[in-house]
Amino acid sequence: MTRKRNEAMQINAPQSVEIDYDLYRQSVAEAAYYKAEKRGFIPGFEAQDWVEAEAEYSLPASGGAASKQYES
Template identity: 55%
Template sequence: MSDPKSASSPPVQVTPEERYRLIAEAAYFRAQRRGFVGGDPVQDWLEAEAEIDRMLAAGALPASVSAKQRFQSQLENQLRELDERIESLKVQASLARLELKSEFQQELDALEGLRNRLRGRLEEIRMQAEGAWEDLKSGAEKAWEDLRQAVERVAKRFR
């Protein structure tokens, strides 16, 4: 899988709850750096919010994000990219000659099954505690790789 912090990374997607937690931590650390003396908590929050939003838009995750959260975000971004490719294949299928439509539809149904398997793995990871999710990581990576290869195979076949 690609590095989620590379220069060409798309914005990092986090849940509203994760974003809120990241902002709260950053605002806390701003107040802590000045010894909790003076300053304005609202200003700390606004500056922290801007900082976190810049980092997320640049495709970077703050250091406080756990390995599990980084893996989830990376897998979700990659799944979105494959979803776009699958949608493109569906458009191609709709334009295909009648005799190819059935064959194309079978391939797309198989891709849907692989995509659902990957979504299931991602949901399993979300439900695990920080320390327990690592056991599921290799299964999720395998499901992602299977889906990626299947999308490539179908795309080549119907070019």
């Protein structure tokens, strides 16, 4: 490989991402709450709401940043 290509690969290399799991869990809980609210809080769907909310905030298999952006 040429030096220029090596430098380009280093620049485009994936960066490690630090995840705040408390914020992640809070975001999932909030999303699950809004799903339940939209349904009128009909009981029996709590696990489904949680799983769907987790899917919305799941981490890509590549180990990158969470798919949703968090606001502070």
